[in-house]
Amino acid sequence: MLNAYMLHDGEPVDGAVLVFAPSFGEAKKIGYRTVRSWTDCEYIDIKGRRIWNDAWLKQHAADQKKLAAGEPHVIDNPPTCKGCELWHDELEDSGYCESCAEEREEAA
Known part of the structure; x- marks a missing residue:
């Protein structure tokens, strides 16, 4: 079974990659x-x-064929929020994460 991992070399907001792998070491x-x-x-x-x-x-982000085959893989450009441009969280149909969607509703 593959798990999702976020990898970076400093701060994740400065750039991070999504990896699907069975362990952190493999990721x-x-x-x-x-x-x-x-x-x-x-x-x-x-x-x-x-x-x-x-x-x-x-x-929404994984290579479905590789995921189904249990093949570890890297996604260097996962779907990001239109507001904060982060990808660690689920996006709503509007393309915004929950936090950004709530901020937009409050501002409206």
């Missing part, structure tokens, strides 16, 4: 090249965390 191995291509960091600089509520990301 770091396959995600390193992508992160390094952005920042020229070293392998030991890669940080990350598992995204526990990953059902939405699996449905």
Whole structure:
């Protein structure tokens, strides 16, 4: 079973990659090249965390063929919120995360 992981080399808001892998170690191995291509960091600089509520990301961001086959893979441009431009959370049909959607409603 593949889990979703967010990998980065500093602060995730400065750039992070989504990796589907069975473990953090495997995610770091396959995600390193992508992160390094952005920042020229070293392998030991890669940080990350598992995204526990990953059902939405699996449905909307993962390569469905690779996910079904259990093949680890990197997504370097997952769907992002139109407001905050982050991808760690589920997006509503409007294209905004819950926080940004609430802010838009309050402002209207």
